[in-house]
Amino acid sequence: MTTTAADVLARLSEAGRIAAGAGRADLAERLERAAARLISTEAVAVAVVGEFKQGKSTLVNALLRTDLCPVDADVVTALPTILRFGRPPSAALIAENETPIEFGEVAQHITGDSGQEARAVEIRIDRRLLGAGLAVVDTPGVGGLDSAQGNLTLATLTMAGAALFVTDAAQxxxxxxxxxxxxxxxxxxxxxxxxxxxxxxxxxxxIAELDQAHLRRFGLDLPVVPVSSFLRMRAQARDDTALNAESGFPRLVDLLRTQVIDKAAADRLAAARDELAFVTAQLRERLDAEAAAALDPQVTAGYAERSRRSAALQHGTWQVVLQDGIQDLAADVDHDLRERMRLLIRNGEELLAASDPRETWQDLQAWAAREAARAAADNLMLLVTRAEQVAGEVAERFGMEAHDLSATLPALPMGAGKARPIELSFGKSGMAQFLGAFTAARVAYGGFYLLGAVGALFSVAWAAPLGLLAGVTLGRRLVKAEKERQVQQRRLQAGQELRRYVDEVGFHVGRDSRESVRRTQRLLRDEFAARARELARSAQAAEAAVRQVAALGEQQRRSHAAALAEQRRRLDRLAS
Known part of the structure; x- marks a missing residue:
């Protein structure tokens, strides 16, 4: 029989009353938190990603039957656009604070034409799909998939519930x-x-078949959903159901409902049931202890030893596993980041050595930003993966599965975008250019003058033409040497700026990584410590109950055993 959210909420409520009646306010509070998460209206983020000019914004407009995302041949999305459910409709600019804006200003903010610094634009509108629990994020595609923006988008996907990768049918x-x-x-x-x-x-x-073949070749089992945003919007204008079906959007909407919204609801339901199972197990422990004492009063010593071991769990080996795991995690992430930054500098210096920075500096700027963002995104992915491994190792030592945690790992920031952009100007002043040319010309003239003077002194007629030729040759060499010196100077300047930029990226990403590691450690420590305290308290309550039942007379113990059996069946029904 399928268990519904309403059924689980009712069970959580009943179990909470039983816990409160048994004097376990801590367990009752845990169930209240589980119920709050189960009925949470927090939307699941769906990121729309892909190369620019593939129809991402048009797809979002057609999916939500709106025209708020600007689309045009010469318009690109510069800021992430978050569309959520809201009544009445509203829009806001997300920066350090949330600033309300008019709907007429939305387009210029999204395209970056407003001149205001912001992280995103948030739009709240009344749409059924959004109301069902989705938040659609239209991501920028500026610069290509392998650009700095593309890598920053990748970094944020660790916090998304789903992703729609958009590509057009042209190829x-x-x-x-x-x-x-x-x-x-x-x-x-x-x-x-x-x-x-x-x-x-x-x-x-x-094209769809070719794309499926490419995906299979790389081991990617992904649904391919062909759609036409034009047909979808035309169907809306004509209220044409058949045309809407031809657009392909009904299948996309169905996938979003079943694979994203329903899966998220199922995950919340499973987490609530896990919490219910944990609490009923703690409540059953006392009942089982009392039932055992009713049959045999001599079990008191065994429960006393169990209580002692449960108290020791608060300082058990799981804390050693957590501490060692966090230290290894921090060291691995820091080493990975340092290695990536060193590689970035080494590759950048090789590029500088092979070209004149004055001619290639803009390309190098884009390359450095892209590679720094990629390094930061991959380092963040390592942090997330290793943090999940540490959680699993601690959970295994604690004697529980990692997915049974009542809290999720904290969101991780992305620090690469905080670095000051790599900037450098190679434009020499007019005076500097004049001095460089003047030096070469002065040396060339000096050679010509010297040989000409010697010829006049010794009455050698060909000395002056020879001096002219020697002077020109020497001057040409000096001009060439001066140009090479200037190129080397520009390379030195560019290398210093590159190292400054990489150092700043490493500083920001490293700081954010260290803070994320600390928050992960606190989260795991607090979660497992709370469970250890609850287990210890349950063991102590069981020991006390055993002593009370063991002190009863035989007839009282029999009557008490019958009452315990009924309470046990009640808890079993709640946990089933």
């Missing part, structure tokens, strides 16, 4: 798209490939 998946998809699935397993613009390309079915 099959490219190598960068497949690589981005692979990294996306690592961070967000619930990923769907959405093939857009099927109305513009008659061979979209062949």
């Amino acid at each position: 099959e998946l490219t190598a960068p798209e497949v690589e981005f998809l692979r990294r996306t699935v690592e961070r967000c397993p619930r990923t769907f490939l959405v093939l857009t613009k099927t109305d513009l390309h008659v061979e979209w079915r062949r």
Whole structure:
């Protein structure tokens, strides 16, 4: 029989009353928190990602039947746009604080034309899909998938509930798209490939088959959903159900409901049932102890020893495992970040050595930002993976499964974007350029003058032309040497700026990583310590109950055993 959220809420409430009646306010509070999480209305974030000009914003507009995301041939999304459920509709600019904005200003903020610094634009509208528990995030595609923005987008996917990777039907998946998809699935397993613009390309079915083949080749088992945003919006305007079905959006909406919204609800339900099972097990422990004492009063010593061991659990070996695991985690993440930063500097210096920074500096700026963001995103992924491993190891030592934790790991910040952009100007002043040329010209003239003077002194007629030739040759060499010196100077300047930028990225990412490690440690320590205290308290309550029952007369123990059996069956029904 399928257990509904309402059924589990009723069981949590009844178990809470039993816990409170047994004097276990701590267990009752745990159940209250579980019930609050079960009925939470927090939306599941669905990130819409992909290369720019693939139809992401148009897809979002068609999916939610709105026109708030700006779309045009020369318009790109510069800020993440978060669309949530809200009544009445509203919009806000998300920076250090949330600043309300008018709907007429939304487009210029999204495209970055407003001139105001912000992290995102949040829009709240009344849409059924959003009301069901989704928050759709239209991510920027500026600069390409392998750009700094693309890598920053990847870093945020660890906190998304699902991802829609958007590519159009003009061509099959490219190598960068497949690589981005692979990294996306690592961070967000619930990923769907959405093939857009099927109305513009008659061979979209062949493209879809090719995309499926590429995905299989790389071991990616993802649904491919062909859609036409144009047909969807045309169907809305005409209220045409058949045209809407032809657009492909009904399948996409169904996937979002069943694979994202329903799965998130199922996860919350499973977590609530785990909490219920934990609490009823603690309550049953006392009943089982009393029932054992009613049959044999000599079990008192055994429960006393059990109480002693449970008290020791608060300072058990799981704390050693946690401390060692966190130290190893911090060391691994720090070493990984340092190695990535060193590699970035080494590769950057090789690029500088092979070119003149004045000619290639803009390309190097983009390369450095992209590689720094990629390094930060991969370092963050290592932190998330290793933190989950530490949680699992501590949970195993504690004698429970990691997914039974009542709290989730904390959200992890992304520090690469905090570094001051890499900047450098190679434009020499007019005076500096003049002095460089003047030095070469002065030496060339000096050689010509010297040889000319010698010829006049010794009456050698060809000395002056020879002096002219020697002077020009020497001057040319000096001009070339001066140019090479200037190139080397620019390389030195560029290398210093690159190292400054990488050092700043490493500082911000490292600081955020250390803070995330500390928060993870506190979270795991507090969670397991709370469970240890509850287990110890349950063991102490069982020991006290055993002593009380053992002191009763035989007839009283029999009557008490019958009452205990009924209470035990009640708890079993709640936990089933």
